Amino acid sequence: MRPLRHGYTNDTRGDGNVVLKRYQGGIDEVLRRGTELSVLERLPAGFPVPAVLGTPEGALELEQLPGLHGQDLIDEGLARPVLRSCGELLRRLQQVDVGRVFPGTAAGTGWVVVHGDFGPNNMLFDQDTFRVTGLLDWEWAHPGDRIEDVAWCEWIVRRHHPRAVADLGELFAGYGVRPSWARRKQAAVARCESFVERFRTGPTAARRRWQENLAVTRSWSE
Structure with missing residues (x-):
């Protein structure tokens, strides 16, 4: 996976299909990961957000969206x-x-x-x-x-x-x-x-x- 542009706080890498997002920044990493995971799983179908593909420790695997x-x-x-x-x-x-x-x-x-x-x-x-x-x-x-x-x-x-x-x-x-x-x-x-x-x-x-x-x-x- 290659580092993605426009990533400022976290380590975000993608291969064209999957994005691996590791939470960094020195503060609240566990809370931030948990918040993102729960919100992505609860937003209504059809809203333009990536699907959660995996939940490795300290990270999320997300669908890489076009655009x-x-x-x-x-x-x-x-x-x-x-x-x-x-x-x-x-x-x-x-x-x-x-x-x-x-x-x-x-x-x-x-x-x-x-x-x-x-x-x-x-x-x-x-x-x-x-x-x-x-x-x-x-x-x-x-x-x-x-x-x-x-x-x-x-x-x-x-x-x-x-x-x-x-x-x-x-x-x-x-x-x-x-x-x-x-x-x-x-x-x-x-x-x-x-x-x-x-x-x-x-x-x-x-x-x-x-x-x-x-x-x-x-x-x-x-």
Whole structure:
């Protein structure tokens, strides 16, 4: 198996049919693996996620899905159709029964299934239609507020694809609503703060990276 591109935290390798994902990063590896496994097994049939093929210790064997990586497509100048498809898929995800994916979630909370790292960085797209063929990396998934994923998708664009910020309207068009900037920024800041706290006793480089991300995010204006 060869290392796959766009793997930042974990060791991810594929042979064209199977992806072997070993959980790394210095923190919560067992919990992250367990979260991804349970979510992938509980999402409804037809949702564009890889099938679980095996569960070796410390890793998962997953179906290798077809499609082009969202970050590559944005770098090629195709942010508009990519971001519209991101919004459309997020709207679909938030219609999934949260109690099915996270049993025990209290009724009436208004919570939805939150991917936790939603954005073109974790998505594959059909090269002709830009339909999402794969939403990957569910290790940070949890029940939560619907603002979280849309705000984080915007964060990915602002932080890693600044030239595509002008195309963010397509994300909200696909999603069906444009939440207020105050709510979106607050959610992005809170997410960065959670990573700063998570890595407080973890690897120094990771902690410094998230402290920098937090400072940059706090400086943004719409």
